[in-house]
Amino acid sequence: MKAVLCKQYGPPSSLVVEEVPAPMPGAGQVLIEVHAAGVNFPDTLIIQGKYQFKPELPFSPGAEVAGVVKALGEGVAGLRVGARVIAATTWGGYAQQVLAPAERVIPMPHDMDFETAAGFLIAYGTSHHALKDRGALKAGETVLVLGAAGGVGLAAVEIAKALGARVIAAASSDEKLAVCREHGADATINYATQDLRERIKALTDGRGVDVVYDPVGGDLSEPALRSMAWRGRFLVVGFAAGPIPSIPLNLALLKGCSIVGVFWGAFVRAEPRRNEEELRELVGWVREGRLHPRISGVYPLERCAEALQQVMDRKVTGKFVLTTGA
Template identity: 70%
Template sequence: MRAVLCKQFGPPSSLVVEDLPSPVAGPGRLVVSVKACGVNFPDTLIIQGQYQFKPELPFSPGGEVAGIVKAVGEGVTRFKPGDRVIAATTWGGYAEEVVAEAARTLPMPDGMDFATAAAFTLTYGTSHHALKDRAVLQPGETLLVLGAAGGVGLAAVELGKAMGARVIAAASSPAKLAVCRDHGADELIDYAAEDLRERIKALTGGRGVDVVYDPVGGDYSEPALRGMAWRGRFLVVGFAAGRIPSLPLNLPLLKGCAVLGVFWGAFTRNEPELNAANLRELMQWVGDGRLRPHVSARYPLERAADALDDLVQRRVHGKVVLTTED
């Protein structure tokens, strides 16, 4: 089988594609013939040795795949060869075949194509956990999403609307904001051309926003925190801008607001039953048409470095995926 390999930590250009033996399913695991693999920001970190997990070299990046079960290991009863599935793998997905834990695998909904399925779990799982479990977002509240045209950001926009919130989408260009509007955003902020804090004030009549969803970090976190309403919740999702901000802790004191960390991967391991219930709810919402995953580009395995580079350079709207078939 072909696989994209990280043989030494470095930038996307250091990745190579090689032929490897097919993997074998151990107890509680299954082998998935990968049809598509989502490309996510953690992939750019894990190949540089900067992620929370550091697999032994060499390894393939790729934390979410969609494909067909090829083989099952001892004790696996929920799946059989031929089943269409979505699996969370943390790494290993940039390949034609991957071993997945049965406990972190779920059936693909009827009618969902492989590319959409591979673009769904991590982004919507992260954003759903953030808004439902961490922020406890309520109908009628105002949600501000930073980096709103990215994978998790666009998922947060859609989920915020599905949960009954008024959604303000903030992104860095009119083209990105147009995608956000198409996916349900009520208000838009171009923070490359507008003052983020002043626009929050204007759009909320000076009250501020109830929830901030921040996967960006950098220079945007503090003005967003300053734009919080009383008893607001600030969600720390990631640092796509590259810099982890230092926030003045007098702001949560003055606003009576909470700063909440969001780590979906750890949540899936520590609270698997709640995660499974969340995923069932998400699949129901997809079936109801309330969510529309946006795949803006598809790349073959051989162009994995291009896909990651586009992500790093923030040229991606929604999600991009790698595919194993022409």
Template identity: 60%
Template sequence: MRAVICKEWGPPESLVVEDIPVPEPKKGQVRVAIHASSVNFPDVLIIQNKYQFKPELPFSPGSDLAGVVTAVGEGVTRFKVGDKVMGMTSWGAFAEEAIAEESRLDPLPEGVDFAIAAGFPMVYGTSYHALVDRGEVKAGQTVLVLGAAGGVGLAAVEIAKALGARVIAAASSAEKLAICKEHGADEVINYVEEDLREALKRVCPQGPDVIYDPVGGDLAEPAFRSIGWRGKFLVVGFAGGSIPKIPLNLPLLKNASIVGVFYGAYVKNEYQAYLKDMEVLFSWLREGKLKPRVSDRFTLDEAPSAIRRLADRKAAGKLIVEPQQG
């Protein structure tokens, strides 16, 4: 089978596509013929040895997948060969077939295609965990979403709206902000053309109740300086490339909280809670409250280019790799 392979730590251009042996599932594992896998920011980091999880070289990146079961390991009872599934694996999804733990897969919901399913678990799961569990967002609150046109950003916009919040979407271009509006944002801020703090004074004088930040970098501190009384600042990631150092007098002045969001560890350590999250998200998907956006599709050979596009923050919505195509 063919797979995208990381042989040495480096940028997306260092990845290669090669033939490798078809993997065999072990106890509790399932092998899936992958029809779609999505590109996530951890893929940018993991190939550079900058992510929390560090696989041994060589390996194939890619964590979200959707496809058809081709083999099951000892003890697997939830799935059989031929079942359509979606879910996550720590890495390995940029390949024609991959191994996933039975516990990290779900049946493909009726009427949901592979591309939509592959772009769903990580971004919506992360954003739901962040906003509901860590941020405790309530109806009527105001939520600021930074990097709002990205995969997790758009998911956060939709989930915050589903929770009854007022949503301010911040992104870097008029095109991206138009997409945020399509997905439910009430107010938008172009933080390239306008100072973020001044814009927030204009649209939310009292300050946001919750700030969702998957960007980090230079946006984090001005956003936090604008937070409302007893606000929560959700640290989701650092797509901006640098980890900010926020002065600790700032949370003191507003009785505000800086709250970490590490979705991978949450799934591992609180699996039953994760399952309940997925039940809610699937019901919202069926009801049309969530509308995942697939912005572009790539063949396996084009997967390094897809990772590069995400690394350069040129994506709006989800980038999908289709290993069975091309």
């Protein structure tokens, strides 16, 4: 089978596509014939050795896939060979076949195509867990989404709207903000041309926002934290800008707010039953037409470096996916 391989840590251009032996499922594992794989920001970190997990070299990146069950390991129940599924894999998904733990495999909605399904699980799973579980977002509250045009950002915009919140989307260009409005944003901030804090003040009549969803980090985190309403929740989702900000902790005291970590992958492993409940709700929202995943680019495996580089350069709205030719 074909697979993208990381043989040494480095930039996307260092990846190669080669023929490798097909894996065999062990106990509790599902072998999936991959039709499409989502491209995510953590994929750019794991190939550089900068992610929380460091697989043994060589390995294939790719944390989420959509495909067809090819074989089942011992003890796997509730799935059948030939079923169309979505799976979270952490790595290994940029290949024509991949193994996934059975508890991280869910049925695909019947009316969803493989490309859309491949870009769904991580972005929407992360944002749902962040806003509903960690952020306890309530109807009528106001949420600020930083990096709102990216994969997790657009998912957060849609999920916040589904939960009945008012959404302020912040991104780096007017073109990106137009996409955010298409996905339900009530108000927007161009933080390349507008002062983030002043714009938040104007949009909230000086009150501030109840929840900040921050997958960006860098220079945006502190002004967003300073713009919190009383008892607000600041959700630390990621650091797409690169630098991990140093936050003055007195701000949490003065605002009476919480700074809350969001690590969906760890949540999936630590609380699998609760994750299953959250995913069932998300799939239900897709079927009801409340969520509309945006796939803005589809690439073959051979062009994975190009797709990853655009993600690193923050040029993507929504999600990119890779197709395997399966």
